[in-house]
Amino acid sequence: MKNTFFAFALLLFISSISSCVVLSPKKYKALLGTKDSLYTAFNEGLIKIENLEKEVGKLKKDTTLMAEELRDLQKNYNEMDASYKKLKNNSSSEITKLSGDLAAREKRLKEVEEVLRKRDEATNALKEKLQQALLGFTKSGLTVEIKNGKVYVSLTDKLLFPSGSIIIDEKGKQALTQLANVLKQQPEINIAVEGHTDNQKINNLGQIKDNWDLSVLRATSVVRYLTENEKVESVRMTATGKGEFQPLGTNANADGRSKNRRIEIVLSPKLDELYNLIK
Template identity: 60%
Template sequence: MKIKYLIVAVLLIAGVSSCKVLSNKAYNALVAERDSLSTRTTSLEAQVAQLQADTARIHRAIADLKGQYNALNDNYAQANKKLDKTNSRVSELSSDLQKREARLKEVEDILKRRDEATNALKAKLQQALLGFQQSGLTVDIRNGKVYVSLADKLLFPSGSINIDDKGKAALKQLALVLNKEPDINIAVEGHTDTKKVINLGQIKDNWDLSVLRATSVTRYLTETENVDPKRLTATGKGQFQPIDPGTTPDALAKNRRIEIVLTPKLDELYNLITK
């Protein structure tokens, strides 16, 4: 509206300043021009209002977009932080996994060498004790250990803890192999059947009999055959670890035995596990 009034004022001033009396025609022309200018002014004012409204709307849209951008930026930064933490954790786990795989490989290699050594020891013992295998001697592997099982009749007279000559001959051949294998630990186990011990003097029961027979074998190996006593352990198992749970004479005979358990030293493996 200000533009309209300005135009009218200009026209009036121009008319007055000319100091002329306008004709009807000239006057009508001026009025027509004024109306035209008024119409244009109204249109321009409408356009200005529309542009102002559009500008305000665009400003709001820009503000909204900036807000969304900032929110996305914050989310992106947080996601980056999480990604960095995840990558760091993945890197740690990968490094730990590589170390564990390396240790596992070392353990597997040691166990493989142990199994190879155990099989080689079994073969040597079987060869050295071949002549006694018909008399109740067996050599086998259980749980990574070599078991030399000697029937009681091969080592002792009935009800005795004193080793006879045949038993000494078998132990002598065994000691020849053991003295060449210093990295083998030796456990001597005495086993009996379920029959109760009767009238054996100082021997009160099957526990006593199994222990004393085990110590007799241990003493012979160390004192006569010079096996290092630090390598040996003597134990009595009584009747509680039978080979055959039956009660036939054959089953009872199998259970009366001395078992010499040979275990490769696993210091290397122990040190690796306890790191």
Template identity: 45%
Template sequence: MKKILIICAVAAFGASCVSNKTFNSMKAQALRAEGELASANTRIEELGARNRKLTDAVEELKKDTARLSADYLYLNQKYKKLLADGSAEAARMLRQIEESQNELSERSQRVDELEQMLRAREESIAAIRRKVADALLGFEGKGLSISTREGKVYVSMEDKLLFRSGSFEIDPNGARAVRDLAGVLAQNPDINVMVEGHTDDVPYRPNGQLKDNLDLSAKRATTVMRLLLENGEIAPERIIAAGRGESLPIDPAKTREARAKNRRTEIILTPKLDELMQLMDKE
């Protein structure tokens, strides 16, 4: 994956209009933001790996449970036969049966706990999608779509809803959609947010403020982030803004329609599942 440029606070002035001191300060802030995004992406990748590990663990526990159930039935039958024969082996077999039964009980409880956590994760994601869909009902089909992928909810807004060509000033209609989404986020503090700006592959003409498509996508992402943060009930640390430029197209074709799809801003919502993460850490 190509390098992600993160801009959490991009100045609105051109490089020619600022002093070296201010320019260096802006560069330092950008580097810090890039580090924070890299850390966040690493955490997302770790969570995805842990989720896969947890799912595999559930399957293994189910297999172990089935095996222990079969062992228990075998030992119980053998014990009853030995007991009927009056064998001195009966006492040892009884202890072995009790140990197997205890282990079986612990394994079954563990499987139930893990499956409950996985169901809670799926239900949380489905609930987020419903809330977002309800809040943005009037915008779906008008340049806005909502989908669920890899345990996250994606709210994708096309440029025709948010920005004019080559601009990072948000359209009033698009601003209303973002503010409606901010209302959902304010009422659900257990949701983290990643705002990603995307462009097509048509070269951007530098204008003194921005250099290329990467700059444009980052500036658009921070514009949406700032609009979300106008809602004072949303903590800034919940949101990360990133510019991806033309690196992740939806449609790689060189047609007008494909490029229109690729010009978008994606707001990615991820539920905080602290209990599940703690359980995964124990594995």
């Protein structure tokens, strides 16, 4: 294209020169001016063409790069879309599974709450029965109360034993007999007998060496009376000695020490049903 344009301009110039033989000097100068203008325009045209060709090359290169970027973006989009669809499907199944788990747990929670409600009702009913059965011994230091879902029957040592003894006296046997009558009607109740003492040192008690011995032997005497004499099932019974280490009052005075010397019979419902629910 450049050569064609240049040839055309040159031909025009030669034709003009050839005709200058008959032209006046003024027209000849004008023609030379036209030639210079054409030459300048021609050079400027060549520069513009060169710049345009560079621009076209740059645009082609940019277009190629953009096409590659577009392919990469399309590929990434396809991968992300596939991942999203997979995640969506997995999420749906996970949500369904989670909903099922929550429903099952809610059902189990309601069942546990129902068992605990029944336990509390049974515990309160047992307390009422014991209070009625042992009403005649409350002035002798017997109390019945509920703590942590269990019924505690507390008997001071003076109600059960002579001073320093592990042999239950007659008044104590009467109280235990009344207690046994209620316990035998409640086969679902476990029975723990705990012996407690004050912190006074044991003196001249023969085989009883210290407060540990005294608390254990007194608890064992109560268990033995309930099982052997009153026929309460042995499998429901346990005997433990707490010594002086769970006092109710101060050991600094006689009243406090009297509260601390006691037998506590702890009655707790069997929770097999509850344990099965929470496994």
